[in-house]
Amino acid sequence: MDMSAFDVTTWGLPPLWSTILIILDYAIKIVAVGVVPENRRPSSSSAWLLLILFLPIVGIPLFLFLGSPYITGRRSRIQQEANKRLVQGTAGIPDWPEAIDVPRDLGSLVTLSRNLTSLPMVTGTDHGIRHDYEANIRRMAEAVDEAQEYVDVCIYIMTADPTTEVFLSALERASARGVTVRVLFDHIGSRKYAGFRSLKRRLDAAGIQWSLMLPFLPLQGRMRRVDLRNHRKLVVIDGTRAFMGSQNMIDSAYGKASNARSGRRWNDIMVELTGPIVASLEAVFATDWFSETGEDLTIRAYEFGDRMAERESAIGERLVQGRHREKVRKDSEVNAVQVVPSGPGFRTEPSLRLFVSLVYLARKRLRIVSPYFVPDESMLAAIVTAAHRGVGVDLYVSEQADQFMVDHAQSSYYEALLEAGVRIYLYPAPAVLHTKCFTVDGLCSVMGSSNMDMRSFGLNYEVSLLAYGGDITERLHEIMDEYRDISRELTPEEWAQRSWGRRWLDSAMRLTSALQ
Structure with a gap:
């Protein structure tokens, strides 16, 4: 709201106050123009400036509370300390296994x-x-x-319902036989679902250690930024086996009878892993657990190398020692893999930098699956450029996203993508394609919890898995083929026929998506 546009004398104020308000109005504008764009993407800066300049009463408080893309204070210090300990613990380990011939371009990204x-x-x-x-x-x-020893669970949305009963019962049995069970779930992500309160009571009754992630409980003195989420999904068992991917611990209709009746269910993937990679996932969990509970699981970063060596399979051990290279090529189960955590605790945006670099690495084919495709400028430019370079780019998205604003913000990018030659496949409504993964030239792949949107790159704590060799990339291609077979391709001609109202909504929601 531009205060100078009003005749403040009509408010019964003397001329002096009128002058003060006009000066204050312009002071706010001058300060905002200099402060808002600092270390911020151009699209985000423009959106915040528009909100502050036109609606300062709303824009200024929101910017002060939510405007920073990073965290400070205790959580930031925890992440920095975890990084230092991991650096110390992995000092003697090469960037990738010595027996794996990683291509030079990919090696630079590792x-x-x-x-x-x-x-x-x-x-x-x-x-x-x-x-x-x-x-x-x-x-x-x-x-x-x-x-036999412990189970660590970190899930964005977790509830007690008939679908999750089998998992919750297993956790209770583990705790009853003396296994240490730790559970983390996001407060704001989980609290709106029916099984939230009963889940907490049930975990307490079973003697399971649990904590909310990023709790917003002002009456208890636990206040966090309400726009931040821990979106990770991973389970670690005894430090030897792990699961990670895109799936939450809730029924596939997300607790709504209307979704179940209409056939609206979420479609996800999870990978099961053993070997040294489990230690990396365990370190991610330990950092989250310490952030929320203050209990130091010691991450055992200083033992990181020893833990990996102890828990390697016979094949993994041969890989690290650099022997039996032919065995590596023939065994389709052994992969070279790297855990990539990201979130506001990192000021370097690890996922965004890796994802954009991988897109530029593509020479033949790029296949992307993302339920929420709202890229920033660098990601959009990379994908469009790849298509113009002659790379075959396929994008798989839901025909109708489960979130209104995201659905329209995502759609606002379709015209530029289609013009560049990107093929867009719409997974048929009412189902929700919730898988997050992409592959590059059939050479390497990424899967995990991170969407290709600005929220995942900046505001969510995420975890992704970069894979090379082995069979992970091949298996992801098979799953994408299944998605393609039941999807329909969006054509430029069809998209050009959309209504003016749809165009306006898409553009408006695209602007709001940049407010971070």
Whole structure:
């Protein structure tokens, strides 16, 4: 709201106050123009400036509370300390396994991610990438039933319902037999679902250690920024087996009878891993646990190398020692893999930098699956440029996203993508394509919790897995083929026929998506 546009004398104020308000109005504008763009993307700066200049009463408080893309204080210090300890613990480990012939271009990106997150590429055995929602939960429950020492769970949305019963029961059995069970779930992400309160009571009754992630409980003196989320999904068992991917611990209709009746269900993937890579995922969990509880699991960063060596499979051990290279090529289960954590605790935006660099690495084919595709300028430029370079780019998205604003913000990018030659496949409504992954030239791939949107790159704590060799990339291609077979392709001609109202909504929601 431009205060100078009003005749303040009509408010019964003397001329002096009128002058003061006009000066204050212009002072706010001058300060905002100099402060808002600092270390911020141009699109984000423009959106914040528009809000502050036109609606200062709303824009200024929001910017002061939510405007920073980074965290400070205790959580920032925890992340920095974790990074230092990981650097110390992995000092003797190469950027990638010595027996793996990583292409030079890809190797530079592995080094990039290690420099940003302190985690090297190691080996990991893939025991299956599953996209059967209920089967994923059953398999995690089976693994929990095999736990002997501890189970660590970090899930964005977690509730007690008939679908998750098998997993919760397994956690209770583990705790009853003396296994240490720790559970983290996001407060704002989980609290709106029906099983939230009963879940907390149930965990307490079972003697399971649990904590909310990023709790917003002002009456208890626990206040966090309400726009931040811990979006990670991972389970670690005894430090030897892990699961990670895109799936939450809730029924596939997300607790709504209307979704179940209409056939609206979420489709996800999870990968099961053993080998040295489990230690990297365990370090991510330990950092989150310390951030929320103050309990130092010691991350055992100083033992990181020893823990990996102790827990390697026979094949993994041969990889690290540099022997039996032919075995590496023939064994389709052994992958070179790197955990890439990201979030507001990192000022270097690890996921965004890696993802953009991988897109520029593409020479033949780029396949992207993202339920929320709202890229920043650098990601959009990379994808459009790849298409203009002759790379075949396929984008798989839901025909109708589960969030109104995201659905329209995402759609605002379709015209530029289609003009560049990107092929857009719409996963049929009412189902929600919630998988997050992409592959580059069939050479390497990324999967995990991170969407290709500005929220995931800046405001969410995420965890991704970069994979090379082995069978992870091949398996992701097979899953994408299944998505393509049931999707329909959006054509430039069809998109050109959309209504003026749809165009306006898309543009308006695109602007709001940049407010970070």
